[in-house]
Amino acid sequence: MKLASFAIRAEDLPQILHIDWSNAWNLVRGRIADRGDMSAEQLMRYLAFEFGSVVVYEAIDPSKLRVFSTGSGPANPKTWPSLRDISVDLIVRHD
Structure with missing residues (x-):
């Protein structure tokens, strides 16, 4: 997975x-x-x-979630794009 x-x-x-x-x-x-x-x-x-x-069992607005993506620095989540603003194929998936 x-x-x-x-x-x-x-x-x-x-x-x-x-x-x-x-x-x-x-x-x-x-x-x-x-x-x-x-x-x-x-x-x-x-x-x-x-x-x-x-x-959490409450909804979180996708614009508030940052996601590690291609081109993002892994050590600074403040620079990650919001989930709402990124193409799904750019999300980094890992084991």
Whole structure:
């Protein structure tokens, strides 16, 4: 399965984020058990940084999403074009 890389400014994120542990449930469960001293907010922040993946269930305007594309520098998502402004065939797909 090929993946694409997206970026979004923090202020454009929906108010409610969830942790995506769909691909590592046992590992996440262990991390939760190991950090029982953390508040729910601290734990969620830790897991988001640890696994680098969150889930949102609200719509995000495509103009707010930046997508890594041919000709984009991979290290600076601020320079990536918005999803709305790019041709699908220019989106970089990776493993």
